[in-house]
Amino acid sequence: xxxxxxxxxxxxxxxxxxxxxSLTTLGIAVGVASLVAMLSLGVGLQELANKKLSKxxxxxxxxxxxxxxxxxxxxxxxxxxxxxxxxxxILDNEARQKIAALQNVVEVYPEIRFPTEIQFEGKxxxxxxxxxxxxxxxxxAFDGMKGNFxxxxxxxxxxxxxxxxxxxxxxxxxxIGKNLVLRYAERQPLPAEPTTKKSKNAAPGADSADExxxxxxxxxxxxxxxxxxxxxxxxxxxxxxxxxxxxGRLLIPMQVAEVLRVAQANDLRGLLRRSSSKxxxxxxxxxxxxxxxxxxxxxxIQQMGYGTFSLLDATKSLxxxxxVFDLFLGIFxxxxxxxxxxxIVNTLVMAILERRREIGILKALGAADRDIRRLFFxxxxxxxxxxxxxxxxLGWLIGTALTFGTNVYLRQRDLPPIDLSSIPWWMVxxxxxxxxxxxxxxxxxxxxxxxxxxxxxxxxxx
Amino acid sequence: MGDALVHAxxxxxxxVRPKEFVALLGSSGSGKSTLLNLMAGLDxxxxxxxxxxxxxxxxxxxxxLAQHRSHTIGMVFQAFNLLPRMTLEENVELPLRLAxxxxxxxxxxVREAVxxxxxxxxxxxxxxxxxxxxxxxxxxxxxxxxxxxxxxxxEPTGNLDSATGxxxxxxxxxxxxxxxxxxxxxxxxxxxxxxxAHRIITMGDGKLLSDGTKI
Numbered sequence: 001x002x003x004x005x006x007x008x009x010x011x012x013x014x015x016x017x018x019x020x021x022s023l024t025t026l027g028i029a030v031g032v033a034s035l036v037a038m039l040s041l042g043v044g045l046q047e048l049a050n051k052k053l054s055k056x057x058x059x060x061x062x063x064x065x066x067x068x069x070x071x072x073x074x075x076x077x078x079x080x081x082x083x084x085x086x087x088x089x090i091l092d093n094e095a096r097q098k099i100a101a102l103q104n105v106v107e108v109y110p111e112i113r114f115p116t117e118i119q120f121e122g123k124x125x126x127x128x129x130x131x132x133x134x135x136x137x138x139x140x141a142f143d144g145m146k147g148n149f150x151x152x153x154x155x156x157x158x159x160x161x162x163x164x165x166x167x168x169x170x171x172x173x174x175x176i177g178k179n180l181v182l183r184y185a186e187r188q189p190l191p192a193e194p195t196t197k198k199s200k201n202a203a204p205g206a207d208s209a210d211e212x213x214x215x216x217x218x219x220x221x222x223x224x225x226x227x228x229x230x231x232x233x234x235x236x237x238x239x240x241x242x243x244x245x246x247x248g249r250l251l252i253p254m255q256v257a258e259v260l261r262v263a264q265a266n267d268l269r270g271l272l273r274r275s276s277s278k279x280x281x282x283x284x285x286x287x288x289x290x291x292x293x294x295x296x297x298x299x300x301i302q303q304m305g306y307g308t309f310s311l312l313d314a315t316k317s318l319x320x321x322x323x324v325f326d327l328f329l330g331i332f333x334x335x336x337x338x339x340x341x342x343x344i345v346n347t348l349v350m351a352i353l354e355r356r357r358e359i360g361i362l363k364a365l366g367a368a369d370r371d372i373r374r375l376f377f378x379x380x381x382x383x384x385x386x387x388x389x390x391x392x393x394l395g396w397l398i399g400t401a402l403t404f405g406t407n408v409y410l411r412q413r414d415l416p417p418i419d420l421s422s423i424p425w426w427m428v429x430x431x432x433x434x435x436x437x438x439x440x441x442x443x444x445x446x447x448x449x450x451x452x453x454x455x456x457x458x459x460x461x462x
Numbered sequence: 463m464g465d466a467l468v469h470a471x472x473x474x475x476x477x478v479r480p481k482e483f484v485a486l487l488g489s490s491g492s493g494k495s496t497l498l499n500l501m502a503g504l505d506x507x508x509x510x511x512x513x514x515x516x517x518x519x520x521x522x523x524x525x526x527l528a529q530h531r532s533h534t535i536g537m538v539f540q541a542f543n544l545l546p547r548m549t550l551e552e553n554v555e556l557p558l559r560l561a562x563x564x565x566x567x568x569x570x571x572v573r574e575a576v577x578x579x580x581x582x583x584x585x586x587x588x589x590x591x592x593x594x595x596x597x598x599x600x601x602x603x604x605x606x607x608x609x610x611x612x613x614x615x616x617e618p619t620g621n622l623d624s625a626t627g628x629x630x631x632x633x634x635x636x637x638x639x640x641x642x643x644x645x646x647x648x649x650x651x652x653x654x655x656x657x658x659a660h661r662i663i664t665m666g667d668g669k670l671l672s673d674g675t676k677i
Contacts, residue, residue: 001559001560001562002559002562005559005562009559012547012548016547357543358545360543361543361545362556362560363504363528363531364502364504364531364537364539364543365531365532365537365556365557365560365604366528366529366531366532366533366557366560366561366608367528367532367560368524368525368528368529369524369525369528370525371528371560454505455504455505456499456504456505459504459539459543
């Protein structure tokens with residue numbers, strides 16, 4: 001029999017016992033739907049976690065310090081010798097340029113955060129100012145912010161943290177567009193003064209000595225003021241570096257913050273350790289293109305002689321957790337599908353009993369065993385296809401309903417909405433394909449049984 | 463059958479010539495239906511041979527037997543055996559589907575067969591909407607549609623009243639004469655067998671009792 005005739009006959013047979021066949025198809029659909037819903041939930045949560053984590057600015061960053069003995073979380077360093085082999089290298093501007101020039105590095109910036117005072121509408125407020133690098137714009141913290149991110153990296157603009165904004169005004173939204181005056185202490189180098197030459201290498205802990213520079217190591221502090229325009233209000237606080245989880249309430253562009261040359265707490269320590277006023281950093285944050293490149297960048301920086309720190313290992317364990325999670329969800333979904341395929345076997349075996357006579361007639365009219373087998377097979381396949389399509393739709397609906405419900409819940413708690421379930425195209429194709437394959441496999445036994453039916457006995461059957 | 467010789471179980475040896483109308487007579491359980499099924503290739507003999515057009519059905523693969531049923535044999539049953547959910551037209555078309563006849567030729571072939579049994583007005587009706595006689599004529603059209611050379615009829619009038627039964631037998635006679643189709647008909651009605659068939663073969667307990675007697 002030609003395929004088209006076979007399909008027509010199969011479709012016809014399916015239509016004739018519409019109730020039984022739709023119930024079987026529904027059984028398959030429910031199996032596929034639970035599979036799809038569970039997998040989509042797994043994939044969705046994984047994507048959510050990945051997105052939130054990569055946007056947190058923590059997993060694509062390497063924190064560089066001048067110390068060589070810093071450990072990463074969960075990382076096993078080789079046992080260190082009690083005395084460093086070589087003195088720690090200073091993180092200066094030169095090092096910063098070098099690191100910035102490395103492959104896959106997006107940005108290198110220091111941590112700038114200082115407590116200070118601002119003037120707003122004539123009243124003073126004390127607060128903490130933090131410099132925000134341009135790359136932070138992509139971070140989750142700025143999703144759903146009010147107003148805008150900095151228009152350009154050196155704009156005199158400020159973003160307020162919501163708590164601080166509430167301090168300034170009972171209606172925080174009205175602050176956008178207003179100006180505030182930042183008062184800060186600028187560090188100014190002292191005039192040059194003759195210095196004596198020092199030995200190149202000092203004892204450990206004293207860091208390295210600088211060459212004679214014509215500058216004094218000391219500095220003076222001068223109070224300054226600068227006006228910023230408020231352009232946005234952010235709810236959560238962006239993490240710009242490991243040290244600054246929190247506590248930046250007034251955010252200004254990193255580049256502007258650097259130019260201010262604000263005296264920071266560690267300047268005093270630096271003054272004691274160094275004999276130069278040359279700009280040095282306690283630590284630098286290196287933003288890498290993607291978390292996958294963190295390892296190579298980190299290795300390169302370590303080879304340059306600096307201490308590094310990243311949270312890469314944390315994501316690795318997270319991925320493992322999700323893989324196991326997916327596996328379990330998949331197993332439960334497959335169980336549902338196994339039950340559904342038993343339904344197919346049952347339906348088709350029943351159909352053979354019911355259609356014995358018809359099979360006998362077809363054989364008497366010239367149908368070969370192969371034709372009968374293919375007919376039953378095609379019916380199983382069509383049920384699988386329809387069940388698959390319907391199941392994917394149903395699974396998608398379940399996922400959407402779950403997402404909707406979750407978002408209602410989140411909205412009640414003033415949290416941003418999320419995509420809980422995700423059905424990528426491969427899952428759609430895979431689920432339908434799987435459904436067909438399972439249905440065909442379930443159809444093998446009934447089909448071959450039908451094909452082997454003795455036509456004489458089948459015709460005698462009433 | 464055709465120009466072939468038929469050996470069946472219980473040492474029955476029968477030969478049917480082309481264009482012959484043979485009645486296979488016997489009480490129930492006499493083996494006449496089994497003999498018919500063997501000729502049709504629906505059943506296989508445990509020993510012996512059945513030749514149709516020179517080919518031994520006993521040695522054919524099940525695939526070849528299906529081909530034999532499809533192209534050489536047309537069958538009519540006592541219970542009509544139409545598929546209840548198909549229209550008359552679809553029922554008649556079914557053997558064409560199984561024989562993989564080209565789609566464009568099917569409608570013509572169906573019309574031709576239905577005209578021959580004079581059911582053209584009933585094409586779109588389902589079997590349940592037809593009378594017994596009409597159903598048997600539809601079954602006859604279905605048996606003819608593939609233009610077989612041999613028509614096997616298993617008690618074709620068994621479920622019909624005598625007038626309708628006669629009409630069917632007339633039709634068989636007509637087909638035998640106009641198309642030159644070989645007909646083997648199983649019946650237990652000796653009178654009718656005598657009236658329509660060229661030759662009567664009588665069976666009892668699976669054995670051949672008589673051959674050729676027309677009473």
